[in-house]
Amino acid sequence: MRQSSRMLSVIMTLGLLLVGQSFQVNPIHLGRSSNLHPSPQSNSRIRKHSQLNVLPTLDFSSAFSMIDAFYKTQPYEAAFVTCGVKASAADLLAQSRESKGDELSESDKIEVERNFAFILYGGLYQGCAQYYIFNIIFPFLFGNENDVASVAVKVAFDMLVVSPLLCLPIAYLTKSAIYGESWLDGLNKYKYDLTEKNLLLKYWSIWIPTQTLTFSVIPEHLRIAFIALVSFFWLIILSTIASADIESEEADAAKMKA
Template structure:
């Protein structure tokens, strides 16, 4: 047992050192640390989406640069100001009265029911439209069409995550906490999407919609994955089913054409 404990201590030492150094830096420079962490996370999320999820041979650096700027300006600077300044001031009376546990539900409600639907998703869809070359009107139409689905998927992960964030995570680590959770969730959803692509192609659209909700603090990477609409998928699935189920029909089409068959009369003729 003493040998095992020493081995665990040796293995744990580098992680403890890095964690302590990161925490000390975040305490001294909370905004810079949060912004840099978010930029790195956004860059990693988009590269993960392009190379692993989309399996691109070459990285689209224009798209990557736009998302990194979005990570810097919105996910880093704006959300730091929102979470660490505005939320603190808005909820100061509640926090003074009932503590952080009492004000956490209020902050989570503002973040998830006002901030994301009203500010985040329009900003993201505008950026997404710019990357895809769409006009603003089409981007806003897509935003309105998927808003409810995005919010439902968003709330599944971010309501509990933000409750933890606003309750127990210190101010200087709130943005890094959001970045860590969002990147992990991006990877999980991307892996789930890969499994669904192999087993259930018809579910591609629903999964992509869930991934669009992940971009709330997730670096906005996975939603750019090209996807087919349900209307386009249905004929493909229908033809594939017919081709596999009607094997005699294949032999018939491959044989030389015979004389034309008489068209059967319909019941109404």
């Protein structure tokens, strides 16, 4: 809650600075006034203008242009950084949820090696590999058109082939490796979630509309960044569902023992 308040304060401050700069008084225009002896009100406005000029200039357009150029000219580096940071943040959130109630400090609760593994998984597969899949292989197979038929084919191929046969299995195998389980444990967990927890239906409910936007209106060089943004919230949803399932199983086990 405190972090949200701080973020809101920062956003409001930036907004006020932008509004203030948009209404700055131009001294050149004041100098052209027919009044040779400015009034006290004019002098007050000039002093305020000088004070506003002391504030740092917020050139968001230049910053966005630099970011846009980075994604265009260095797509694999941008994909790795974006998805690596996203995976790290998602894992830190998951670790903080898992360690609730522990008496250890926050720094002691964080598993650095696990977080580093998520960074590598996010950067290498979700970033670089998916950039190659969606921006190199897909255009080669289906073209670059974004009409309704072309988008539908790309989304269908992603949902029916890439996701169930590549994306989701890699995620489960990576998770099993990070948690010290065998690859067979990972595949069995994936099979169980497919057949018992309607994993694909939950997946499609989020990613069919997302990928429809990805292949229709999102610029090619920003696709991975857009997917990473949605993926972060998807991981939160999955984590919540998994936590609810675990609590339900523990409650059922307690009832059986009682």
